[in-house]
Each structure stands twice: as structure tokens, then as C-alpha cells.
Amino acid sequence: MKSICAVEGVNAWGIKEGKFGLTLIQAEGTAAAVFTTNLMKAPPIRLMEERIKRGSLGAVIVNSGCANAYTGNRGYEDSVTMAGYVADSFQIDPESVGIGSTGVIGRYLDLPLIKRQCETIAPLVERSAKAEELAANSIMTTDTFAKHALVQRDGFSVAGIAKGSGMIAPNMATMLAFIYTDAEVEPSSLKTSLKSASNRTFNRVVVDGDTSTNDIAICTATGAAGKTNQKDLESALLECCRSLAIQIAIDGEGATKLIEIEVTGAPDESSAEKVAKTIAESPLVKTAVYGEDPNWGRVVAAAGRAGVNFDPDRVSLTIGEGETVNELVREGEIVVDLNLAKKAMAGKKVVFSLDLAEGDAHAIAWGCDLTEKYVEINGRYTT
């Protein structure tokens, strides 16, 4: 098993019929969640914000195909009803059911369909490779592959499945992540650790967690593995989230390349993050990467509009990683070899490292290239 079902106490199943999928994950335990900060929060998000306050969950239900967003009070009631189906099937407290939705905005849920799907798959939930595969597949929308992560540490595991694919900007690209651990942990520690890990991973992918109407990452800790060192858990959670975040970036709508932007020498981490994300979001950087065009000027120009103060004449910029690193700018001086730079763009991953020469802080952001295919996918989404 390569993700959630490797964690003791986690059973799952999924079903996909055309555009409409449903995933059930049954796992009792301490729980925490992070949400979109978009003002237009979808009803399922509003419901989860309330429910997560109790610090525990018994199961999660997620539908794909309809975001149940911008659907007002009726949408909220529909979310409550949808969660109720799981409670009935598993005979658990309705208040302990977590919920997520992804898909088109401004349409109501097809509740009869969801009820039928839920009743069909609830008896099937199990702890198996097939179960986690179906669970990850059924929450996909424009995703081209299912996202799994598993981090195994001495005595405990952290694992997750995720969906997320639209990503040209920190925009409407719904990202859902369901993470499980068998570590035993207090709700407040779990919340802090999840928040910190999300900030450094999901929120640094250019589909970032704070702008869709429906984004949510939930972590449930079953406690089956007993107490663990808090630092170890934090590091495992960070690694699990990073793996899912990078998979989401790779699967950016229409993307052919992963872009990694590392900013070093920043006065503080938040400045480093701001610069890294501004570069990763730049449509001109994204199109240049797609075309393998070593137009590195766009990278420094994007940095210059990030709202962070630094001296353009002292920055250094490289492309590539490991043995293939090529210098583009050294302390403000252009030293680029365009042929080598072009070569460094040929692979599936393009790395730019920018040293601001202003301090010791650093941050990494991930994105993907912008292609004709993105336009095609998003130009005809509802029709």
C-alpha cells in the first residue's frame, strides 16, 4: 500500500461515474484541518470549519463534479444532508463526518446520486491497495493522475491522498488533501503541525490553499501507533505534504514541466516565500519554461515586483540543480551561457535559484509551465 491504507485504522473506497465521483474514508481519531481563505467559502467549507472545532472525526465523504459553491443556505443544508448519508451507513454521529466537494461552481449537489453512490460503496470500505487507489481516483476532476504519499518513520506512518490540478495562479484550483497518521497526538498539536506543514507545501504550490472556494486539507490521527516524538511527527507530516504538493504542481492543467523556485539570502522566510511565489506564478516565466526559452530576465523582473526590497545589482541567479547548475547572473553581473541555460530547461523539472544577498532566510515554491493545453482545458470547462 502506498498511501492512506498503510496507516492502521484507515478504511476507504471510491466510485466514479462519468464526471461524478464519491470517496469515503472511515478512520476514527483526533483531527485538524486547514481551509481556503477566500471570502466566497463554499458551504462544505463553512460546515467543516464548525465541525473541526471538536478536534475529532469518524469519517470523511468527498464528492467530485460539483463544488457546491455559491449555493447559499440550500448548499449548506445539502452538505449537512450529504454528510448524513455516511453517518447512516457507518452508524456514527453525523457531527463526526468530514466533508469536501470539488467541481463546477454555482450548481446544486445531485443528492439522489450522492446518496446512491454512498450506499453502494459504504459496505465496501476496506484497508487495501485497491481501496486507496479508488479513493484517490474518485476525487479527481481535471487531474491526470491520482496523488499518493506515504512517509514511514520508526514506529508510525503519515500518509495522504490529494487532488488538485488547475494551477496557473493561486486561483480557483481546488486542492483537497486527506492525510492520516497512526501517531497519537493532541488536537491542538495536530492543528499547529498541519498548519505549519501546509504553509510550507500546499501554500507554496501556485495553486495555493488560500484562494479557491473549496480548498481543504484534513489530517486525522488514529493513534493506533501510540505516542510519538512531536518533532518526528512534524517532520513526517511536512514530508508527506511536500510530496503531495509537488505531485499537484506536476499535474498542473496542461503542464509538461515542474518548476521549482528556490529563493535564498532573504531577510526573512516570508520575504523569500513572496519572491519565490511571484516568480512561480508569472505567466511569462511559465511560458518561457514551456518553450525552453532561456529568457531569464523574466525571472528577475518578476522578483522585482514581488514587493520585497533588495538590491538588483547584488543578486545571483542559477538554473538547474546538482551537477547541471548553470550560472545566469553572479552578484548582479550577467554571466549566462544561453546554450547551457537552454539545455538546463530540457528535462521534466526546471529549477531556478535566486540569491537576494540580503540575509539568511530561504523558501521554495513550486509551479508548472503554461501551455496551449491549459487554455483548451479551461476555455470549455462547464460545457
Place this chain on the structure above:
Amino acid sequence: MKSICAVEGVNAWGIKEGKFGLTLIQAEGTAAAVFTTNLMKAPPIRLMEERIKRGSLGAVIVNSGCANAYTGNRGYEDSVTMAGYVADSFQIDPESVGIGSTGVIGRYLDLPLIKRQCETIAPLVERSAKAEELAANSIMTTDTFAKHALVQRDGFSVAGIAKGSGMIAPNMATMLAFIYTDAEVEPSSLKTSLKSASNRTFNRVVVDGDTSTNDIAICTATGAAGKTNQKDLESALLECCRSLAIQIAIDGEGATKLIEIEVTGAPDESSAEKVAKTIAESPLVKTAVYGEDPNWGRVVAAAGRAGVNFDPDRVSLTIGEGETVNELVREGEIVVDLNLAKKAMAGKKVVFSLDLAEGDAHAIAWGCDLTEKYVEINGRYTT
């Protein structure tokens, strides 16, 4: 004559050889300018920031094909040298020469080429339709048409030429505008009027003035028409800038449609502007417009992440203008007729009007759709 040469005292000419163009405009008078706020200001911008302090100009020289950006002290010296060519040709004070550059970043100017082009066209400057056409054509890069505007009022005129075309985001899309009036005006008033007009026009196109390394708008007042009412001049300048701004939006790289976003009912103009620009910038809105896909949920979702507080359950949204207005959302309730909404997207201009129901302020932003062609243009720019 349809632009600058309609203004008394303005002579111009231009030359374009392959990617490399040069425009000269000879006009003595009071002058003001607005600039990019990008930290990575190109050397020609740094030079102009100093020169404009004297409040007058004698001529302007603009090259296309090389932005002379990120070229350090050598780039700055090159800008001084380039301006010197015009001073020699026209026998004017070198300090009175304005300058602009647009094109690829991180490359040095080809000074021998610019010198030759300057010496070739300096004797040709004149006040004619052909002159203003050549001047506007020679500053184009990926522009598909030259931008001209002329506003004639009782006793005076305001006219301009502009270039600008890359525009998926407030990004690296260099915008240059050269505006002339024969009104007589004090440098400080001209500066205030130009700034105000730019803020409501150029800075509301999604290629906005504050983020490229090379953006500049210069206005020179020859004074040939004598004193005018300040309010009249302001309104004519605003109209001239708006016309140029909309032409820039229409000519967005790869664009097929102009997008106009009107936000009303805002608590203040700056909030209205923020929401309007966030919507106009959204790649998902832009692709939906391209595909004529009435996915209006993306419009409200973009509004929700603009950083402005409002009640999503009270907003109203329409599509279309004049007799073809269609309601999508009325005070938070979905009232869309998808077929009518789709019809409203069929033309060359798509208008969304969003009423936030929070106050009386309003603002308009302009953008364009995002197409496969944009990706093609920007994926292979330097090569």
C-alpha cells in the same frame, strides 16, 4: 491626422528594420511622466526619472527590440549616449531629450544601429499623417496594430500614441505612451493630471503600468493653443489615456476579445478597482471568456479573493451591456439563463458588471481573453 501630429508643434518619424525600430518625436514644451514601480527599473527609466524633474522636454527617442533592462551602469551610460544622438541631430540640450526602450531584457543596446537609425530619420521628422503612423509603428514589439488617440476640444487637443501587448497579468508587458497637447499648462498641474488619468486608465488595464521594468507614459504640452481650463484639460487627457488603454487591452497578446469589468456599489474607489482588476487578471475568467463558456462562478470567486470585504449573499452580477444585459446573480440569488449568458459572450467585447451592495464607489478595469496563441507567443520570445 488621427493622433500626435494633430497637435501643433509636434513633428515625428519612425523606422523599423526587422525587430529593431526607432521613433523620434520633436516637440518643445512642459512635460510630465509616470513610471513603472518595479524594483528592477530599466536604465532608460532611471534616466527619465531624473530628467523629468526639470518639467520640460525638447524631444523623445524610443527604440524597440531591446529593453536595455538589467544592464547596470553600462545600460545607463548607453541610455545617455542614445539620447545624445537626438540632441546632436536636433541641436538641442542633451538634458532635454526623453527616452524609452522596449524589448528583450538582459541585453545591451546596439548603439551603432541606433545611431545610424537616428541619423537617418532625424532629417525626416514632420507633421503629417504618415509621420505619426511611422512613429507609432516603430515602437511596436508583439503589438498587432498601432495605437493612436485624438481628443479635440474647444481650442485645444490632446493626442497620443502607445504600444503594449503582453497582458496576461500585471506583468512584464511593457507599455509606452507618448501624449501631446497644445494646451498651456504648468508642470505641476500637468503631472497631477497625468498621474490621475494614468491611474484610471493605463493602471486598470491588466498590463498595468506599475510592474514592467520599462513602462513609461510621457505627456508634453507645447502650449501652442494657449491657456485652457484645467478641468477641460484633465477630462481630455483622461479620455485620450482611456482610448489608448482600451486599445492596449484589445491588442493583448493572442487575444480575441476585450474584457471590461465594471464594479459598482463598492465602499470606495480603491476597493472597486482592486476587485475589478482581480477579476480581469484571473486566468480562469480569461480562458472562460475565450471559450465563450458562461462559467460566471469564476467571476464571483475571483472577487472573493481580491482582499475586499463584502457580503457574497448580497452581490449582483450581469453580463453584457446596453440592450443585451443579462442577469446572472441578483442580490446573491442565482438567476442565470445559461443560453442567454453564452450569447452575451459571442462578440468582440465581453462586459461583466458586479454590484457589491456596500457603497457608492465604482471602477472599471480592462483585460483580454487568454488563448493558445498567448502561450505560443511567449514560449518562444527570445529565440
